Structure formats: C-alpha cells, structure tokens
Amino acid sequence: MKLSGADIIVETLIEQGADTVFGYPGGQILNVYDSLYKYQDKINHILSAHEQGAVHGADGYARVTGKVGVVISTSGPGATNLVTGIANAYLDSIPLVAICGNVPNSQLGTDSFQEIDITGITLPITKHNYIVSSVEKLAHTIREAFYIAKSGRPGPVLIDVPKDVQIAKCEYTRQNPVIPKANKPCENIDDAAACIKESKKPFIYFGGGVVSSGAEDEITKLADLIDAPIGCSLMGISAVATNHPRFLGMQGMHGHYASSVAMANADCIISCGVRFNDRVTGNKEKFATRAKIIHIDVDSSEFAKTVKPAYALKGDVKLTLQKIIASLDKTQRPDWQSEIDTYKHTEKENLDQREGMTPRNVLTLLNDYLDEDTAVATDVGQHQMWTAQYVSFNHTRRFVSSGGLGTMGFGPGSAVGSALGTGKRTVLVTGDGSFGMCLQELATMVSYNLPIVILLLNNGVLGMVRQWQTLFYEKHYSNTVLGRKTDFVALSRAFGADGAKADTLDELRSAFEKAFSTAGPFLIDCTIDKDEFVLPMLPPGGSMDDIITKVGE
Template sequence: MKLNGSQIVVECLKEQGVDTVFGYPGGAILNIYDELYKHSNEITHILTSHEQGASHAADGYARATGKVGVCLATSGPGATNLVTGIATAYMDSVPIVAITANVGVPLLGKDSFQEIDITGVTMPITKHNYIVKRVEDLADTIRNAFRIAKEGRPGPVLVDIPKDVTAAVTEYEAVIPEPIERKTDYVRTEDLEEAARLINESRKPFVLVGGGAVISDANKELKELVEKIQAPVGDTLMGKGAFDGIDEKYTGMAGMHGTKATNLGITECDLLIAVGVRFSDRVVGNASKFARNAKILHIDIDPAEINKNIMVDCSVQGDAREILKKLTPMVEKASHDQWLARIRELKEVYPLKYEQETLTGPAVMEEIYKVTDGDAIIVTDVGQHQMWAAQYYKYKEPHQLLTSGGLGTMGYGLGAAIGAKVGRPEKTVINIAGDGCFRMNMNEVATAARYNIPVIEVVINNHVLGMVRQWQNLFYGERYSATILNDSVDFVKLAEALGAVGMRITKRSELKEALEKAVSLGRPVVLDCQIDRDDKVFPMVPAGAPIEDVFDQDDLKKEK
C-alpha cells in the first residue's frame, strides 16, 4: 500500500511494539506529529518541558523496561537539545532511537532556518545515525535503527528525516521484526577453558560486576557462579542490582567512593573476575596499581573494552549471561573459607557509617529503603546524593538503579524518572537529586503534573554544589569558587506552582512520615530535604591514587 513518510514512521514504530514516545514538536516535524495524533490510541506521546527531558525520559524508559526508548524533536535547536541525553545514553549503553526532522532536502546545506547537521553533531555519541533523503529508504532505516540500538552492546541511534521526505509517498509493506539473538559468536572454547583454569587455581577470587551484567540480566547466572566458587562480590555504580545487595558475600561498590572492604578486597585478591566492567577511571584509580596482586579475567561483549584501560590475563567476549551459562559448569566447586573470613573482617572493621542524630543524605537513603521495602526504582542525578544512593540503598535486582554513570549528567534524573514510571507504572519511582541538579531539570515537574505521573523527587538540599564543594574543602584550601547556592529559591512553593505536592523536611524525625505520605499520594511530589552544606561522601579515594588509598572521616581525624 502507498503511504507518506509520516505514516511510515508511525507504522514502523507500531511494528517495533513502541507504546510510548517522548518529545517536543516544531515546524519540521509537524507532519509526523499530525500522524501521531491520528494514532494516539496506540502510541502515547508525552510532551516534555524541554527536549533534553524527552531524551532522558526515553533513556529512563529503556533502562527500566529493557525495551528501546524513543524520543522526537524538530530541526535545529530541537535536535541539538537532545544531544546531552543522547551522549548520556551512549556512555551507559542504553538503547534509544532519537527521531529528528530537518529542513527539506533542497534546503540542506544552505544555512536554512532551523537547519543543523544533526548527524554530524551526533556522530561521536551514537552507535549509528542516518539522514534519510529518499522516502523509499525510510522504513528499512527505522527498522535498522531499532535493531542496531538493541543488539550486542546497546546504544543510541539517531534518524534524521527532512520534512519533504515525511510528506513524500511510496509503497510500504509491514514487516515483523526478527528476534535479536544474544551475541555468542566470539565465545571461544579455549577462552572458556582458560577462564575456568584461572578460577579453579585461585585461592582468593573476587568478582566485580558492572553495567554489562545488568544489561544482559545475568543476575541468576552470576549468583550460580558465585555460590559455586564462594567468592566475594563488589560492583561498580552501573552494576548495581546485578548481584543482590543484601547477600552476605556482597561487599559494596568499588572505586573512588567505594567501600574499604571492596577496594581492599580487589587489592588483596589473586584473581579478579570482571563481568561487564569497562574499568573506568573512577573505578580503578591509579591504573598501574589496580589489582596488582591479581590475575584478571575480563568478560565483556565489546572487544574494544578488552585491554583498553586495564591489561588482563584472560578475556571471554560475548553476552555476559550466555558466557556465565557456559563457564559455571566448567569450574570446580570451592569453599575459600579463609578468604571469605578476611572479607567479613574488612566489612566489620570498615562499615559505612554516618552521623545518626541529624538529617543527612545517608539517613534519607536508608529511610527510602525501609519505606519502599527495597523494591523501588531509584533514579539519581549526579553528585553527592548519587553516591549516597549507591552506598545506602540495597539493590536486589537489575534495572533498579538508573543513573548517569559515564557522562555524569546533572539534570538527568527527573526526566529519566518520568520515563521509568511510564514504562513501569506498577513500581514506586523515586529520583534523588541535589539542589544544583534539580535546578537544571525542575521544569519537568510540570510534565509529571500535566500527566499525573506520580514520581517522587527527593531533593538533597544543602544550598551548595555538594560534590564540587567537597573537593574544594579537601583539596583546594576551602576556596569555594562558584559553588554556593544560598539564595531564596523555595522548592516547596515551586513544586506547588508547577502542579505537584511540595513538602519540606528539616529534621530526621520528619523523614519517615513524609516519605510514606509521598508514596501513598499517587501524585508527583517534591521533598525538599535540608541537610548541612559540609556533609561529605565517605569513603573516598583521591583522584589518581590507587584504590587501596581509600580514606574516611576517621582517617581525617587521625591526621589532625
């Protein structure tokens, strides 16, 4: 049958099972929006307050559901406003498809009104991108975009469609998408045998799990391996939930704000089994001294990550879940009682701790955990609150923590929380933000209120840019350059003005009741939690130092 380009876009979205898109209209994309209007009973469109919010919402939807998230924007500034969200998804391997419109083909390259070479702009931050200049190519391009976004190591794909292509007519025939198989092409028997040999010879194995284990949903297979070899387990920020955070073998997060038990465990182990980890600088610290007593086994889907940041002794390339299915039967059952006793000692001697009497970031996280029974989807922005959420909420399964780990995007959280709640309406969804981050995306409270999407925005409000101030306090002689936010902005009134419920919390005794009310209301809520401006995230590793140089507040007191 003959359809125009806009009809083809919508039909291809339906082919892919898309039920929700996030976006913001404009002149170049009007034809597509007109077609979406006609299919509003099949595809829900969420109008965000800003295109960046749409890209983050598509990201949050994808992370929470495991499906491809979709965002739409018009040409020029509409398209460029997606860039930060696309880069965020790229760094964290999140499958989204961004559909932008552009000026007509005859006007391309002529500095036309609201024209931008968005494929050129996004080339370094997409898995692939397209500009479709012939309507005959449109359907297959969109189908390829979804396949590329999802297969292998996921990532964002952008499709740019000139306006005249959205109006042009061609033949269209529906196609049922083929299932995307897990990548096992490069899983070699000799690699598995070498990996099994290293594990069997190890006396002090340590498992470190990253975002790849979450993406592959390898939690069941990971637990089977850990139980068989009796090894302690730490995770990266992106690996939260791949291994149960309340399991006795769990030691906490690794890296700059990781626990002493994990950082010292990695330093003392004789074999580090890294599953879906890219060995980022915030995890390894001084790369030349990382896990220097250990051999390293690296399991990852992307060959570009092998030996990129850390040289390893053995690697197995492919989907983490499929590799673990093959590897676990090949390893011998072990006990490692002495090694596990050492890890228990580290956990007992160096627990996470904080001031118990006052309202603090950690106190907020622990109370959120209690009120939600550890079953919420936690979204975060970036900064101190992000680290507290990683340290003090115990994640039991994959896709529970949605956070910008690679790009570190302030302003990510609220849009992502909206996307997550739309995708998983049965879940309580809570975004943890600092007051600096909240200022960057607080306009999306209006989006949540417009559609009555009951997300809970918890603002850890210390009236400063907390993480930057912490560095200024510890390493810059207390010169607080441009980090103080001590002004008269009232987040409670702001929430109410945007159509949400606002509550202020100034004492720890007020915390439980406010959180329970927020969860029960079924409306968007902003909780303004006032904490001290000099509360710090501990433990901490100085930039460039080996991770065993981790220190906490007790170490600072000893130095004084």
C-alpha cells in the first residue's frame, strides 16, 4: 500500500514492536503527529513536558523492559533538547531510537527557522545516525536503526527526517521485527578457565553488559561453582539480588568497603560486561595489582582501553560464561571466604549507626515499602550513591540510574519511563539540586496519573559537590549552597500531585504510608543534613590505600 512518510514512520515503529513512544510535537514533525493521531489505538504516545524528559523517559523505559526506547521530537531546539538524553543512553549502552523532524530537503543547509545539523551534533554520542533524503529509504532506515540499537553492545541511533520526506508517499509493506545480530560466545576460553582454576582468590566483577546480555543467572552460578564473591559497577546494580550471600555490592569510588577491598586483594578478577571507568579503578597504576584480569565483553574496543586484561574474551557475556561454567568443576576456597568475612566484618563495624534522619535510615525505611520488583530510579549526586548502597533489589533491571554521563535531571523522565515500562509503582530518589533541573516532568506524571513516589532528599545544598569542597577544596562552598525557598510539597500540589514533608523518621513513615497507597504521583520532601557524606570514598585518582571510611570531627 502507498503511504506517506509520516505514516510509514508510525507503521514501522508499530511493526518493530514499539507500542509506547515518548515525545513532544513541533512544526517539522507535525505530519508524524498527525499519523500518531490516526494510529492512536495501536501506539501509545507519552507527551512529556520537555524533550529532555521524553528522551530520559524512553531511556528509562528501555532499561526496565529491555526493549528499544523510542523518542520523537521536532527540529532545532526539539532536537538539541534530546542531546543530553542521547549522550546519557550512549554512555550507558541503552538501546534507543530518536526520530527528529527537520526542515524540507530544499531548505537544508540554508539556516532556516528551527534548522539544526542534529546528525552532526549527535555524531559522537550515537552508535549511528541518519538523515533520510527520500521516502523510499525511510522504512529500511528505521529497521536498520532498530537493528543497530539492539545488536552487540546496545546504544542510541538517531534518524533525522526532513519534512518533505514525511509528506511524500511510497509503497510500504509490513515486515517482521528485526532480529539483532546473533550473539556468539568467545571461541577460546581455555586459558581464562585455567586461570580461574589456578586462582586462590577469584573475584567476579560485573556491569551493565550482564544486564543487556541477560547473564544474571550465569554470574551467580559461576560464583557458586568457584566459591567466589561478586561485586558490580553502578550499572550492574539489581542484576544480582542485594541480599545474595555472595554479593558484596557495588565497587569503586563510593562502593561497599568489602567489595572494593576484596577486588583489590583478588588474584583473579573475572570482569563481565564492564569498562573499567575511572570511578571504578581510581589510580590505574595501583588498581588490583595482584590480580590477573579476565575481561569478557561483546565490544572488543573495551579491552585494554583503561586496564590491561591478561585474558580478553570477545563474545556475548552470557554465552561465554556458560562455556566457562561448563569447563570448571566445583571448588571450595575456604581461606578466601574467611578473608572476605573479615572485610565484611570491617564494613559492618564502619556502618553508619546514628539515629534520626540519616540517609541510611531513610533508605532502609524505604526498603520496607518496596515490592520484590519495584523499580527505583535516581537522579545524580549523593542520593544516587546512597540509593546504590542501601536500597535492596530483588529483580534485575530495577535500578534506573545515570551511570556514565552522570546526568542531573535524569530522574523524573526516567521514572516516567520506568513506571510505564513496568506497569507498576516506581520510586524516584532525588535531591533538591537534581530535581530542580527537570521537575517539570511532574506534569507528565500527573497527566498520566503514574504511581511514582518521589523521595526528595532535601539538604539545601549540592551535596556531592559540597562533599568534594569539604574534602579537597578547603570548605570553599562556592555556589553549592542553594538556600532556595522552594516549597516542594506546594510545588507538587501546584502540578496536581500530592505530597508531604518529613522531618523525622515517624513523619517519613506516615508519608510513605500515604505515598504507597496513592494512585498517582506523591512527593516526599525529606529533610536531611547538609553535611552528610557518601562513604566510603576513594579520593579521585587514589588507590585502596587512600580509602576514606570515616570523616573525623
């Protein structure tokens, strides 16, 4: 059948299984929105308050569902407003397809109204991008974009569609959803397996690659088989249950003490779907010097980018781990386990035992209200690290957080995507700084009556930056004391949501009771002290010897 480009876009999205898309209309994408109107019983479009909210929504949706997130925007500012969100998805390897309108082909390159070179702008933050010059190429381009977004290491793809291409007509035939490139295990695992066999202190370290390849079970299986502890990067959180006896938690700059120390003392680190970011390694020269590193990843450009592995295994993490597991026998490592017990003991001793509205007490209380599979989204800063440290997860793909880019403002949009993707209540843990960046998405939460509990840790300062200023900048609190007069509960009501303020744990408990029984969004303005620290902390560029576990008076 002959269809307009705009109809082809919507048809192809439906064909590819994108039943929920996020976006914001505008002049050069009007035709697509006209088609969305026509196809509204087949495709659900979520209107955000700002394009950034839409792209974070698509990102959050992709994280919790494992599907490709889709975002639609107009040209010019609509397109540039996507940039932070696309970069965010790129750094966290989230599959995303962004479709932007642009001025007609005949006007391209003339600096017309709302014309911007969005393919040029997004070149370094997409896996690939396209400008579609003719309607005949449109369906194929969208299919290829889904293929690229999903295949190998996932990531965002952008398609720029000039308005005349949306209007022009051509033949369209429905096709099946594209099948991503077949995953293969690494061919030769023998040397790596031998290394694991010889190891006295193996440590399994995993990241987001385990989530995207679905290798969660293989991680715990391998750990049981070789009697090894497990640690993860921020991107790995929730893939292994927080209370799994072998799981030591997040590793790195603000990781769990036991996890970081065990990794530093291991003689073999089995790294799965990670990229050894500076927040993980600290000083690279001093990082895990005693260990032989086995690096398993689908993307070989990660090998030796920052840390030199002894064995680089290019292949799908899940399939490669299955091969490794099949080649190993069950072994016990009691000495290593008792060493780990001492690390756990030290961590326990250093736990924050204070009473009152401490971050730990607030988030431990939150745990009481979470279901097995409640998704918890965060913004970026201290509250994010505390959530990573203290919130209990029992289901993979339920920690929705901006890892690589560290995007303040990611929270509200991603919580919308997460609530829609899971079809269940989502919690957003945020801070007064981060929330201030994209709080307009409260409108979206209200419009769609989404069950989102917003736990806003309000300390009146940019806590993470303040922490650095305290430790490394002689307490020069330059521009980090917000001292704003924002009444977040009133703000939330102004948007049509409900809210409550909590200054004590009792008040917080009753706020939670209300929040978790409200059908729509509910904001809790939770007061915490401005001088709370995220601990432990590995100073930037430091090694395990420099770890800060307590801050003196």
